[in-house]
Structure formats: structure tokens, C-alpha cells
Amino acid sequence: MEWDAPDTPANAAAFGSSGGSAVPAAFPKVRVLTLAECGWHASLAAAIGPSTGKHSGAQTLAMELFPRLEPGMLLLADRGFYGFDQSCTVAESGADVLWRMSDGPTLSKVADPARRFLPVAGLRPEAESRSARAAASSRLD
Structure with missing residues (x-):
């Protein structure tokens, strides 16, 4: 603000x-x-x-x-705040984080499990509903 x-x-x-x-x-x-x-x-x-x-x-x-941030906190962060430095800083605090991501970044498996990064896919209801609407409209044509 x-x-x-x-x-x-x-x-x-x-x-x-x-x-x-x-x-x-x-x-x-x-x-x-x-x-x-x-x-x-x-x-x-x-x-x-x-x-x-x-x-x-x-x-x-x-x-x-x-x-x-402190251990036990959950940070809900928008896609504009994601980055390597930001991820490391949040991880060092001990807090958990849920990033809202854009389609751009490609997330791969993390070599260090102590970092606790977990790529999450399939949590895009707006995309799923768009594809469902597109499939439904193609059936109506």
C-alpha cells in the first residue's frame, strides 16, 4: 500500500x-x-x-x-515475490511457505531435502475450469 x-x-x-x-x-x-x-x-x-x-x-x-518469520508460521506469498534469494531467506527463518507461481518457472527436484522445497502442481482451478469449459463448448459445436 x-x-x-x-x-x-x-x-x-x-x-x-x-x-x-x-x-x-x-x-x-x-x-x-x-x-x-x-x-x-x-x-x-x-x-x-x-x-x-x-x-x-x-x-x-x-x-x-x-x-x-518464525518456525511454525506459514507464509502465503504471491508470484511476484518468488526467487532463489527469497526462498533461501524464508527457509532460513524456519517458516513454511506456499508460493503462488506463474507458468514461467520450471521447478525440478531439490537435491537438498533439508531445504523443504516441494513443487506443487495441479492447484490451478481457473485453468482447469477454462479447459473444462473449452472441452464442453467443443462438444456443443
């Missing part, structure tokens, strides 16, 4: 402004990424940073939050 910060020189220097140089936003923008508990939606930790510029994305902020 992004928040407007008070328009001070310190905030402008720390967080920058969205928009272009010709027409900047009225307030500096702060990007906030939280580690939240699913049941009560309580925030367990937060990382903040600029909303524009190099290394200002949510993936960069996530790397600050991954070490806050």
Missing part, C-alpha cells in the same frame, strides 16, 4: 514523490509492506520505503520482512 506523507523536505528526500518531474504528486509517497496474520489481520511487522526509484518495490521491502 502507499501512503501520503506530510510535505516536508525530510520526507521528500527520504521517500520522493510519484508523478513526473514536471508535475510531481502533492505529497511524498511512502510504500508500506506488512507481514500480517490471516485470522485477525493483525500486522506482525512492517517495512517502509520510497514508492519510486531503484529498489523501491514491494519485493525489496519483503526481503526486510522475511527474517521476521
Whole structure:
């Protein structure tokens, strides 16, 4: 999420402004990424940073939050957060993770079973329902 910060020189220097140089936003923008508990939606930790510029994305902020994970936690992570460094950081925390993956990465067997990576396939109900609809419509033609 992004928040407007008070328009001070310190905030402008720390967080920058969205928009272009010709027409900047009225307030500096702060990007906030939280580690939240699913049941009560309580925030367990937060990382903040600029909303524009190099290394200002949510993936960069996530790397600050991954070490806050603990054994017994299950991280549900979207496909934009998957990567080797991210996987290693989460594994070192002792937490379990379920990544939502795009079709791009090819997952193979992991040589080190202590890492506890398990590629999961067939959990794409939207793709399965699309193919089922396509098969049904071809039968109707």
C-alpha cells in the first residue's frame, strides 16, 4: 500500500514523490509492506520505503520482512515475490511457505531435502475450469 506523507523536505528526500518531474504528486509517497496474520489481520511487522526509484518495490521491502518469520508460521506469498534469494531467506527463518507461481518457472527436484522445497502442481482451478469449459463448448459445436 502507499501512503501520503506530510510535505516536508525530510520526507521528500527520504521517500520522493510519484508523478513526473514536471508535475510531481502533492505529497511524498511512502510504500508500506506488512507481514500480517490471516485470522485477525493483525500486522506482525512492517517495512517502509520510497514508492519510486531503484529498489523501491514491494519485493525489496519483503526481503526486510522475511527474517521476521518464525518456525511454525506459514507464509502465503504471491508470484511476484518468488526467487532463489527469497526462498533461501524464508527457509532460513524456519517458516513454511506456499508460493503462488506463474507458468514461467520450471521447478525440478531439490537435491537438498533439508531445504523443504516441494513443487506443487495441479492447484490451478481457473485453468482447469477454462479447459473444462473449452472441452464442453467443443462438444456443443
